[in-house]
Amino acid sequence: xxxxxxxxxxxxxxxxxxxxxxxxxxxxxxxxxxxxxxxxxxxxxxxxxxxxxxxxxxxxxxxxxxxxxxxxxxxxxxxxxxxxxxxxxxxxxxxxxxxxxxxxxxxxxxxxxxxxxxxxxxxxxxxxxxxxxxxxxxxxxxxxxxxxxxxxxxxxxxxxxxxxxxxxxxxxxxxxxxxxxxxxxxxxxxxxxxxxxxxxxxxxxxxxxxxxxxxxxxxxxxxxxxxxxxxxxxxxxxxxxxxxxxxxxxxxxxxxxxxxxxxxxxxxxxxxxxxxxxx
Amino acid sequence: xxxxxxxxxxxxxxxxxxxxxxxxxxxxxxxxxxxxxxxxxxxxxxxxxxxxxxxxxxxxxxxxxxxxxxxxxxxxxxxxxxxxxxxxxxxxxxxxxxxxxxxxxxxxxxxxxxxxxxxxxxxxxxxxxxxxxxxxxxxxxxxxxxxxxxxxxxxxxxxxxxxxxxxxxxxxxxxxxxxxxxxxxxxxxxxxxxxxxxxxxxxxxxxxxxxxxxxxxxxxxxxxxxxxxxxxxxxxxxxxxxxxxxxxxxxxxxxxxxxxxxxxxxxxxxxxxxxxxxxxxxxxxxxxxxxxxxxxxxxxxxxxxxxxxxxxxxxxxxxxxxxxxxxxxxxxxxxxxxxxxxxxxxxxxxxxxxxxxxxxxxxxxxxxxxx
Numbered sequence: 001x002x003x004x005x006x007x008x009x010x011x012x013x014x015x016x017x018x019x020x021x022x023x024x025x026x027x028x029x030x031x032x033x034x035x036x037x038x039x040x041x042x043x044x045x046x047x048x049x050x051x052x053x054x055x056x057x058x059x060x061x062x063x064x065x066x067x068x069x070x071x072x073x074x075x076x077x078x079x080x081x082x083x084x085x086x087x088x089x090x091x092x093x094x095x096x097x098x099x100x101x102x103x104x105x106x107x108x109x110x111x112x113x114x115x116x117x118x119x120x121x122x123x124x125x126x127x128x129x130x131x132x133x134x135x136x137x138x139x140x141x142x143x144x145x146x147x148x149x150x151x152x153x154x155x156x157x158x159x160x161x162x163x164x165x166x167x168x169x170x171x172x173x174x175x176x177x178x179x180x181x182x183x184x185x186x187x188x189x190x191x192x193x194x195x196x197x198x199x200x201x202x203x204x205x206x207x208x209x210x211x212x213x214x215x216x217x218x219x220x221x222x223x224x225x226x227x228x229x230x231x232x233x234x235x236x237x238x239x240x241x242x243x244x245x246x247x248x249x250x251x252x253x254x255x256x257x258x259x260x261x262x263x264x265x266x267x268x269x270x271x272x273x274x275x276x277x278x279x
Numbered sequence: 280x281x282x283x284x285x286x287x288x289x290x291x292x293x294x295x296x297x298x299x300x301x302x303x304x305x306x307x308x309x310x311x312x313x314x315x316x317x318x319x320x321x322x323x324x325x326x327x328x329x330x331x332x333x334x335x336x337x338x339x340x341x342x343x344x345x346x347x348x349x350x351x352x353x354x355x356x357x358x359x360x361x362x363x364x365x366x367x368x369x370x371x372x373x374x375x376x377x378x379x380x381x382x383x384x385x386x387x388x389x390x391x392x393x394x395x396x397x398x399x400x401x402x403x404x405x406x407x408x409x410x411x412x413x414x415x416x417x418x419x420x421x422x423x424x425x426x427x428x429x430x431x432x433x434x435x436x437x438x439x440x441x442x443x444x445x446x447x448x449x450x451x452x453x454x455x456x457x458x459x460x461x462x463x464x465x466x467x468x469x470x471x472x473x474x475x476x477x478x479x480x481x482x483x484x485x486x487x488x489x490x491x492x493x494x495x496x497x498x499x500x501x502x503x504x505x506x507x508x509x510x511x512x513x514x515x516x517x518x519x520x521x522x523x524x525x526x527x528x529x530x531x532x533x534x535x536x537x538x539x540x541x542x543x544x545x546x547x548x549x550x551x552x553x554x555x556x557x558x559x560x561x562x563x564x565x566x567x568x569x570x571x572x573x574x575x576x577x578x579x580x581x582x583x584x585x586x587x588x589x590x591x592x593x594x595x596x597x598x599x600x601x602x603x604x605x606x607x608x609x610x611x612x613x614x615x616x617x618x619x620x621x622x623x624x625x626x627x628x629x630x631x632x633x634x635x636x637x638x639x640x641x642x643x644x645x646x647x648x649x650x
Contacts, residue, residue: 001320008298038340039321046526065443083438103410108334148455157599158525191409218599
């Protein structure tokens with residue numbers, strides 16, 4: 001239950017971290033809050049010759065905003081988002097999601113960027129950013145930045161579009177309008193555990209946005225455009241009617257019980273839309 | 280070793296630590312502050328919860344070196360804390376502990392609940408306390424104790440919203456969009472049940488050619504990064520498979536027994552492997568069969584079953600390995616085709632995870648372990 005030995009460097013800047021990543025060629029790991037990585041290290045499931053701690057790296061706790069986007073630095077913790085220390089541009093969705101992540105003691109240390117980069121398919125931010133249509137800002141060596149759509153960021157479990165020398169530095173979250181409604185539901189047997197199935201829905205008629213995501217799929221979260229289109233057209237019965245078929249279509253390899261569980265999560269997220277406003 | 284300076288219960292401490300030492304071990308082993316308890320060491324049980332810079336955090340998921348400059352408060356540091364005195368008295372009154380193992384973490388969380396939320400409902404206490412496990416199951420007393428102390432107390436001031444600077448828009452930089460992260464195997468039909476799986480892979484090459492390649496381990500092995508066959512003796516194959524799933528990178532070494540039936544174009548393998556890094560063992564069976572597909576194509580049917588013991592099995596999330604195997608099957612099909620046509624393999628995907636080496640490890644069946 002003790003990690004294998006590693007070296008530790010506290011990076012003062014993102015460029016120091018990306019240079020080290022490039023130099024170590026995949027043998028180094030970024031440490032942000034470490035709330036997912038450290039259990040793996042303690043269990044010796046993961047080993048790394050070098051941990052690059054970016055917790056105090058300059059710029060990772062930045063916060064920038066304009067009329068349509070809030071760009072949240074990757075180093076903000078779940079608890080800070082839960083408490084509203086970071087402006088929530090999503091009419092309460094992000095605060096609601098943050099409060100449901102693991103436990104307060106974990107949320108006080110774990111970061112939004114770390115969770116996304118770790119890319120556990122069952123992690124809340126993975127599905128939340130996908131349904132929000134957020135953009136993830138990745139920085140590589142030489143300060144080169146790429147912006148990646150959150151709904152395609154995961155390639156599979158623990159596998160993202162981040163290149164070997166890249167660090168996730170910020171998350172650009174689009175603002176929802178005052179008319180926007182959202183619903184979020186995850187199936188857990190115990191509060192704080194990773195979800196077995198997850199549904200997230202956003203309907204913002206003023207911005208012509210209606211998106212539904214099924215998450216915790218053991219792989220990337222999946223958009224449900226057909227159900228969303230029916231929902232946007234106010235054809236609720238049709239949306240719910242076609243949901244099971246669309247779940248089967250996007251998760252064809254899941255067992256029927258798992259497909260049912262995911263459909264239930266989405267159905268409950270849709271049902272929660274009218275009641276979960278502005279937490 | 281690295282030098283660490285921090286404040287522990289109001290006392291300045293400077294010490295030499297190994298980077299891998301977590302804060303709980305540092306408190307207990309170096310500082311002899313044994314009130315911090317270690318239960319699971321993976322962040323689940325909450326027994327090691329201490330305050331770091333005033334906020335409850337897991338000392339088992341915090342490296343001591345990462346606390347350089349921090350203000351740490353363990354259970355020993357609350358002797359003169361009025362709120363903790365109230366909680367201690369309430370824990371006594373409501374019989375909120377039996378063996379006492381979880382109590383230091385319970386008190387750290389309880390103090391945070393009351394000081395942050397003020398008067399709080401039983402339901403909210405139970406939710407907030409879900410990260411602290413009591414194996415004596417004395418939750419009723421614990422919840423009542425916390426509720427009694429919270430009565431009439433105000434919540435902490437709401438968080439100050441951080442100021443956002445104006446967003447600097449980057450000049451119309453393209454956002455990378457991926458409709459489908461990875462192509463699925465063509466007509467890939469597969470069944471998955473627990474720790475077994477059947478995958479069908481369509482290959483654009485004639486049946487005999489595919490079988491030739493699949494039945495010649497020496498021919499396929501060199502195309503497979505991460506898999507290394509060290510010895511083939513009769514029907515016994517020895518080797519090693521390195522795989523990667525994010526930060527988890529086991530390397531299974533072992534041997535397998537292989538039988539081939541050229542008439543049926545069918546192969547079977549059973550074997551076992553061990554990864555000393557994670558202290559995990561995997562054993563299982565695999566079979567593969569090449570049949571004619573449509574229009575000169577071949578279909579490879581791979582059936583796998585596996586059993587896993589050791590640390591990796593504790594991390595068992597069987598869906599994740601299945602998803603990965605499906606995902607890799609598509610790339611395996613492409614790579615196998617490329618190999619049969621004498622083309623170079625496609626470049627490895629990001630993060631060093633090359634699907635071919637993974638599917639190969641599936642075929643030679645030590646992967647199975649790891650899920």
